[in-house]
Amino acid sequence: MNIGEASEKSGLPSKTIRYYEDIGLVLADREDNGYRTYDAAHIHKLRFLKRSRSLGFGVEECRQLLSLYEDKHRSSASVKALATHRLEEIDQKIEDLKGLRETLSTLVKTCHGDDRPDCPILDGLSGTPDDQDPF
Amino acid sequence: MNIGEASEKSGLPSKTIRYYEDIGLVLADREDNGYRTYDAAHIHKLRFLKRSRSLGFGVEECRQLLSLYEDKHRSSASVKALATHRLEEIDQKIEDLKGLRETLSTLVKTCHGDDRPDCPILDGLSGTPDDQDPF
DNA sequence: ATAGTCCTTCCAGTCACTGGAAGGTCAAGG
DNA sequence: CCTTGACCTTCCAGTGACTGGAAGGACTAT
Numbered sequence: 308m309n310i311g312e313a314s315e316k317s318g319l320p321s322k323t324i325r326y327y328e329d330i331g332l333v334l335a336d337r338e339d340n341g342y343r344t345y346d347a348a349h350i351h352k353l354r355f356l357k358r359s360r361s362l363g364f365g366v367e368e369c370r371q372l373l374s375l376y377e378d379k380h381r382s383s384a385s386v387k388a389l390a391t392h393r394l395e396e397i398d399q400k401i402e403d404l405k406g407l408r409e410t411l412s413t414l415v416k417t418c419h420g421d422d423r424p425d426c427p428i429l430d431g432l433s434g435t436p437d438d439q440d441p442f
Numbered sequence: 443m444n445i446g447e448a449s450e451k452s453g454l455p456s457k458t459i460r461y462y463e464d465i466g467l468v469l470a471d472r473e474d475n476g477y478r479t480y481d482a483a484h485i486h487k488l489r490f491l492k493r494s495r496s497l498g499f500g501v502e503e504c505r506q507l508l509s510l511y512e513d514k515h516r517s518s519a520s521v522k523a524l525a526t527h528r529l530e531e532i533d534q535k536i537e538d539l540k541g542l543r544e545t546l547s548t549l550v551k552t553c554h555g556d557d558r559p560d561c562p563i564l565d566g567l568s569g570t571p572d573d574q575d576p577f
Numbered sequence: 578a579t580a581g582t583c584c585t586t587c588c589a590g591t592c593a594c595t596g597g598a599a600g601g602t603c604a605a606g607g
Numbered sequence: 608c609c610t611t612g613a614c615c616t617t618c619c620a621g622t623g624a625c626t627g628g629a630a631g632g633a634c635t636a637t
Contacts, residue, residue, distance in 0.1 A: 376564045383561035387553045390563050397543045408532045411497055418522045426518035428525050429511050
Protein backbone atom coordinates (compact mmCIF):
# COMPACT_ATOMS: atom_id res chain seq x y z
CA MET A 308 0.00 0.00 0.00
CA ASN A 309 1.03 3.63 -0.54
CA ILE A 310 1.61 6.26 2.08
CA GLY A 311 -1.94 7.55 2.00
CA GLU A 312 -3.41 4.21 2.98
CA ALA A 313 -0.64 3.72 5.54
CA SER A 314 -1.64 7.06 6.98
CA GLU A 315 -5.27 5.98 7.28
CA LYS A 316 -4.41 2.62 8.76
CA SER A 317 -1.89 3.96 11.25
CA GLY A 318 -3.66 7.16 12.13
CA LEU A 319 -0.54 9.21 11.49
CA PRO A 320 -0.39 12.02 8.89
CA SER A 321 1.62 11.21 5.78
CA LYS A 322 3.92 14.07 6.65
CA THR A 323 4.71 12.45 9.95
CA ILE A 324 5.34 9.07 8.35
CA ARG A 325 7.82 10.64 5.96
CA TYR A 326 9.41 12.42 8.87
CA TYR A 327 9.77 9.15 10.76
CA GLU A 328 11.51 7.74 7.72
CA ASP A 329 13.83 10.77 7.56
CA ILE A 330 14.96 10.16 11.10
CA GLY A 331 15.26 6.44 10.49
CA LEU A 332 12.39 5.19 12.63
CA VAL A 333 10.35 3.33 10.01
CA LEU A 334 11.94 2.74 6.62
CA ALA A 335 9.52 2.07 3.77
CA ASP A 336 10.21 0.04 0.65
CA ARG A 337 10.06 1.77 -2.69
CA GLU A 338 8.25 0.96 -5.91
CA ASP A 339 9.80 1.57 -9.32
CA ASN A 340 8.01 4.88 -9.57
CA GLY A 341 9.60 6.05 -6.34
CA TYR A 342 6.46 5.69 -4.25
CA ARG A 343 6.86 4.36 -0.73
CA THR A 344 5.14 1.03 -0.02
CA TYR A 345 4.01 -0.31 3.31
CA ASP A 346 2.97 -3.73 4.55
CA ALA A 347 1.31 -4.96 7.74
CA ALA A 348 4.56 -4.91 9.70
CA HIS A 349 5.14 -1.26 8.79
CA ILE A 350 1.64 -0.37 9.89
CA HIS A 351 2.16 -2.20 13.13
CA LYS A 352 5.29 -0.23 13.85
CA LEU A 353 3.61 3.04 12.96
CA ARG A 354 0.72 2.29 15.28
CA PHE A 355 3.19 1.37 17.98
CA LEU A 356 4.86 4.71 17.43
CA LYS A 357 1.60 6.59 17.52
CA ARG A 358 0.61 5.04 20.81
CA SER A 359 4.02 5.49 22.40
CA ARG A 360 4.15 9.13 21.36
CA SER A 361 0.64 9.73 22.67
CA LEU A 362 1.81 8.33 26.00
CA GLY A 363 4.45 11.02 26.01
CA PHE A 364 7.54 9.05 25.10
CA GLY A 365 10.01 11.21 23.20
CA VAL A 366 11.06 10.17 19.75
CA GLU A 367 14.39 8.82 20.97
CA GLU A 368 12.64 6.81 23.68
CA CYS A 369 10.34 5.47 20.98
CA ARG A 370 13.38 4.42 19.02
CA GLN A 371 14.58 2.46 22.05
CA LEU A 372 11.17 0.93 22.65
CA LEU A 373 10.93 -0.02 19.01
CA SER A 374 14.27 -1.76 19.02
CA LEU A 375 13.31 -3.56 22.22
CA TYR A 376 10.03 -4.44 20.57
CA GLU A 377 11.87 -5.96 17.65
CA ASP A 378 14.36 -7.81 19.80
CA LYS A 379 12.92 -11.26 20.49
CA HIS A 380 15.38 -11.87 23.28
CA ARG A 381 15.22 -8.68 25.26
CA SER A 382 14.22 -8.88 28.88
CA SER A 383 10.99 -7.31 30.00
CA ALA A 384 13.00 -5.62 32.75
CA SER A 385 14.66 -3.23 30.30
CA VAL A 386 11.29 -2.18 28.98
CA LYS A 387 9.86 -1.79 32.45
CA ALA A 388 12.75 0.48 33.38
CA LEU A 389 11.97 2.83 30.51
CA ALA A 390 8.26 2.86 31.28
CA THR A 391 8.82 3.39 34.99
CA HIS A 392 11.10 6.31 34.31
CA ARG A 393 8.48 7.82 32.06
CA LEU A 394 5.90 7.28 34.79
CA GLU A 395 8.03 9.22 37.24
CA GLU A 396 8.31 12.07 34.77
CA ILE A 397 4.55 12.12 34.40
CA ASP A 398 4.04 12.17 38.16
CA GLN A 399 6.49 15.05 38.44
CA LYS A 400 4.71 16.97 35.73
CA ILE A 401 1.34 16.43 37.38
CA GLU A 402 2.72 17.72 40.67
CA ASP A 403 4.19 20.77 38.95
CA LEU A 404 0.92 21.54 37.27
CA LYS A 405 -0.99 21.15 40.50
CA GLY A 406 1.26 23.66 42.23
CA LEU A 407 0.89 26.01 39.33
CA ARG A 408 -2.87 25.54 39.41
CA GLU A 409 -2.88 26.33 43.09
CA THR A 410 -1.02 29.60 42.63
CA LEU A 411 -3.08 30.76 39.72
CA SER A 412 -6.35 29.73 41.28
CA THR A 413 -5.55 31.73 44.39
CA LEU A 414 -4.91 34.76 42.23
CA VAL A 415 -8.12 34.26 40.29
CA LYS A 416 -10.18 33.82 43.45
CA THR A 417 -8.95 37.05 45.01
CA CYS A 418 -9.69 39.06 41.89
CA HIS A 419 -13.10 40.68 42.01
CA GLY A 420 -13.24 40.72 38.23
CA ASP A 421 -15.17 43.88 37.59
CA ASP A 422 -14.54 47.29 36.05
CA ARG A 423 -12.26 48.50 38.77
CA PRO A 424 -8.66 48.76 37.67
CA ASP A 425 -7.00 47.20 40.69
CA CYS A 426 -6.32 43.52 40.11
CA PRO A 427 -4.73 41.03 42.48
CA ILE A 428 -3.74 38.80 39.58
CA LEU A 429 -1.47 41.39 38.07
CA ASP A 430 -0.16 42.29 41.49
CA GLY A 431 0.58 38.63 42.07
CA LEU A 432 2.27 38.30 38.73
CA SER A 433 4.44 41.31 39.33
CA GLY A 434 5.88 39.20 42.12
CA THR A 435 7.52 41.85 44.27
CA PRO A 436 9.08 39.39 46.78
CA ASP A 437 12.52 38.09 45.86
CA ASP A 438 12.92 35.10 43.62
CA GLN A 439 9.83 33.42 44.92
CA ASP A 440 9.20 30.00 43.55
CA PRO A 441 6.06 29.90 41.50
CA PHE A 442 5.08 26.79 43.42
CA MET B 443 22.56 49.05 34.53
CA ASN B 444 23.77 46.79 31.74
CA ILE B 445 22.21 43.55 30.60
CA GLY B 446 24.33 41.39 32.89
CA GLU B 447 23.05 43.08 36.00
CA ALA B 448 19.52 43.11 34.61
CA SER B 449 19.88 39.39 34.14
CA GLU B 450 20.91 38.89 37.76
CA LYS B 451 18.17 41.14 39.09
CA SER B 452 15.41 39.66 36.97
CA GLY B 453 16.55 36.06 37.10
CA LEU B 454 16.36 35.77 33.32
CA PRO B 455 19.38 34.87 31.15
CA SER B 456 20.80 37.73 29.08
CA LYS B 457 19.98 35.73 25.98
CA THR B 458 16.34 35.64 26.96
CA ILE B 459 16.26 39.36 27.71
CA ARG B 460 17.66 40.10 24.26
CA TYR B 461 15.12 37.73 22.79
CA TYR B 462 12.30 39.54 24.59
CA GLU B 463 13.58 42.76 23.07
CA ASP B 464 13.68 41.15 19.61
CA ILE B 465 10.02 40.26 19.84
CA GLY B 466 9.16 43.65 21.29
CA LEU B 467 8.26 42.66 24.83
CA VAL B 468 10.73 44.78 26.79
CA LEU B 469 12.65 47.47 24.92
CA ALA B 470 15.86 48.64 26.55
CA ASP B 471 17.44 52.07 26.22
CA ARG B 472 20.86 52.31 24.62
CA GLU B 473 24.06 53.97 25.72
CA ASP B 474 26.40 55.72 23.30
CA ASN B 475 28.51 52.60 23.06
CA GLY B 476 25.51 50.55 21.96
CA TYR B 477 25.06 48.77 25.28
CA ARG B 478 21.52 48.21 26.50
CA THR B 479 20.59 49.95 29.74
CA TYR B 480 17.90 48.98 32.19
CA ASP B 481 16.19 50.75 35.06
CA ALA B 482 13.90 49.60 37.86
CA ALA B 483 10.82 49.64 35.62
CA HIS B 484 12.53 47.36 33.11
CA ILE B 485 13.49 44.94 35.86
CA HIS B 486 9.95 44.95 37.12
CA LYS B 487 8.62 44.04 33.71
CA LEU B 488 11.22 41.32 33.28
CA ARG B 489 10.32 39.79 36.63
CA PHE B 490 6.66 40.01 35.71
CA LEU B 491 7.49 38.14 32.53
CA LYS B 492 9.49 35.51 34.34
CA ARG B 493 6.68 34.80 36.75
CA SER B 494 3.97 34.79 34.09
CA ARG B 495 6.00 32.42 31.92
CA SER B 496 6.65 30.13 34.86
CA LEU B 497 2.89 29.98 35.39
CA GLY B 498 2.60 28.69 31.86
CA PHE B 499 1.34 31.74 30.04
CA GLY B 500 2.53 31.80 26.46
CA VAL B 501 4.59 34.71 25.25
CA GLU B 502 1.65 36.25 23.45
CA GLU B 503 -0.49 35.95 26.55
CA CYS B 504 2.32 37.60 28.46
CA ARG B 505 2.27 40.42 25.97
CA GLN B 506 -1.43 40.90 26.68
CA LEU B 507 -0.93 40.69 30.42
CA LEU B 508 1.90 43.17 30.20
CA SER B 509 -0.16 45.66 28.28
CA LEU B 510 -2.99 45.22 30.77
CA TYR B 511 -0.44 45.65 33.53
CA GLU B 512 0.69 48.92 32.05
CA ASP B 513 -2.81 50.19 31.41
CA LYS B 514 -3.82 52.08 34.52
CA HIS B 515 -7.46 52.06 33.45
CA ARG B 516 -7.99 48.45 32.49
CA SER B 517 -10.67 46.47 34.24
CA SER B 518 -9.67 43.57 36.42
CA ALA B 519 -12.28 41.51 34.57
CA SER B 520 -10.18 41.35 31.42
CA VAL B 521 -7.24 40.05 33.40
CA LYS B 522 -9.38 37.55 35.22
CA ALA B 523 -10.67 36.22 31.91
CA LEU B 524 -7.14 35.51 30.71
CA ALA B 525 -6.16 33.86 33.97
CA THR B 526 -9.32 31.79 34.13
CA HIS B 527 -8.78 30.56 30.62
CA ARG B 528 -5.25 29.58 31.52
CA LEU B 529 -6.59 27.80 34.59
CA GLU B 530 -8.92 25.75 32.43
CA GLU B 531 -6.03 24.77 30.19
CA ILE B 532 -4.05 23.65 33.21
CA ASP B 533 -6.96 21.59 34.49
CA GLN B 534 -7.31 19.96 31.10
CA LYS B 535 -3.64 19.16 30.99
CA ILE B 536 -3.73 17.64 34.45
CA GLU B 537 -6.65 15.44 33.43
CA ASP B 538 -4.83 14.33 30.28
CA LEU B 539 -1.74 13.46 32.24
CA LYS B 540 -3.75 11.53 34.79
CA GLY B 541 -5.31 9.39 32.08
CA LEU B 542 -1.94 8.83 30.55
CA ARG B 543 -0.51 7.94 33.94
CA GLU B 544 -3.30 5.46 34.46
CA THR B 545 -2.63 3.68 31.19
CA LEU B 546 1.09 3.53 31.64
CA SER B 547 0.87 2.50 35.27
CA THR B 548 -1.41 -0.40 34.36
CA LEU B 549 1.13 -1.53 31.80
CA VAL B 550 3.99 -1.22 34.26
CA LYS B 551 2.10 -3.13 36.96
CA THR B 552 1.32 -6.08 34.72
CA CYS B 553 4.92 -6.41 33.57
CA HIS B 554 6.85 -8.89 35.65
CA GLY B 555 10.09 -7.11 34.81
CA ASP B 556 12.51 -9.99 34.73
CA ASP B 557 14.66 -11.74 32.14
CA ARG B 558 11.81 -13.30 30.27
CA PRO B 559 11.22 -11.71 26.89
CA ASP B 560 7.45 -11.44 27.00
CA CYS B 561 6.41 -7.97 28.13
CA PRO B 562 2.89 -6.60 28.58
CA ILE B 563 4.15 -3.06 28.19
CA LEU B 564 5.27 -3.60 24.63
CA ASP B 565 2.14 -5.58 23.92
CA GLY B 566 0.12 -2.70 25.30
CA LEU B 567 2.05 -0.18 23.25
CA SER B 568 1.53 -2.14 20.08
CA GLY B 569 -2.11 -1.37 20.74
CA THR B 570 -3.53 -4.42 18.97
CA PRO B 571 -3.50 -7.24 21.50
CA ASP B 572 -5.41 -9.61 19.19
CA ASP B 573 -3.07 -9.14 16.28
CA GLN B 574 -0.40 -11.60 15.45
CA ASP B 575 2.94 -10.12 16.30
CA PRO B 576 4.71 -9.79 12.95
CA PHE B 577 8.14 -9.39 14.52
C1' DA C 578 50.12 46.85 26.38
C1' DT C 579 47.70 43.11 27.75
C1' DA C 580 44.42 40.10 29.86
C1' DG C 581 39.97 39.24 31.03
C1' DT C 582 35.31 40.25 31.18
C1' DC C 583 31.36 42.24 29.30
C1' DC C 584 28.82 43.68 25.50
C1' DT C 585 27.18 43.61 20.48
C1' DT C 586 25.04 41.16 16.22
C1' DC C 587 24.06 37.32 13.52
C1' DC C 588 23.51 32.49 12.35
C1' DA C 589 22.27 27.94 13.56
C1' DG C 590 20.17 24.40 16.36
C1' DT C 591 16.65 22.55 19.44
C1' DC C 592 11.85 19.17 19.15
C1' DA C 593 8.59 17.00 16.51
C1' DC C 594 6.47 18.00 13.34
C1' DT C 595 3.56 21.04 9.74
C1' DG C 596 2.73 23.85 5.58
C1' DG C 597 3.54 24.88 1.04
C1' DA C 598 5.73 25.04 -3.55
C1' DA C 599 7.12 22.72 -7.69
C1' DG C 600 6.74 18.87 -10.12
C1' DG C 601 6.18 13.57 -11.32
C1' DT C 602 2.57 9.49 -11.63
C1' DC C 603 -1.67 7.30 -12.18
C1' DA C 604 -6.66 6.06 -13.12
C1' DA C 605 -10.94 7.65 -15.00
C1' DG C 606 -13.85 10.27 -18.15
C1' DG C 607 -14.79 12.77 -22.57
C1' DC D 608 -5.30 11.41 -26.85
C1' DC D 609 -6.08 14.89 -23.54
C1' DT D 610 -7.44 16.62 -19.37
C1' DT D 611 -8.73 16.57 -14.69
C1' DG D 612 -7.85 15.54 -10.17
C1' DA D 613 -6.02 12.73 -6.67
C1' DC D 614 -1.95 11.06 -5.07
C1' DC D 615 2.88 10.89 -4.74
C1' DT D 616 7.82 12.92 -4.63
C1' DT D 617 11.54 16.26 -2.75
C1' DC D 618 13.01 20.35 -0.72
C1' DC D 619 12.63 24.62 1.91
C1' DA D 620 10.78 27.22 5.60
C1' DG D 621 8.30 28.01 9.86
C1' DT D 622 6.55 26.89 14.53
C1' DG D 623 7.75 28.34 20.24
C1' DA D 624 10.74 30.03 23.13
C1' DC D 625 14.62 30.08 23.61
C1' DT D 626 19.93 28.46 23.61
C1' DG D 627 24.73 28.04 21.88
C1' DG D 628 28.45 29.78 19.60
C1' DA D 629 31.34 32.67 16.56
C1' DA D 630 33.35 37.08 15.47
C1' DG D 631 34.34 41.28 17.01
C1' DG D 632 33.92 45.88 19.76
C1' DA D 633 34.15 48.13 24.64
C1' DC D 634 35.58 48.52 29.21
C1' DT D 635 38.47 47.72 33.51
C1' DA D 636 42.56 46.56 35.94
C1' DT D 637 47.23 45.69 36.07
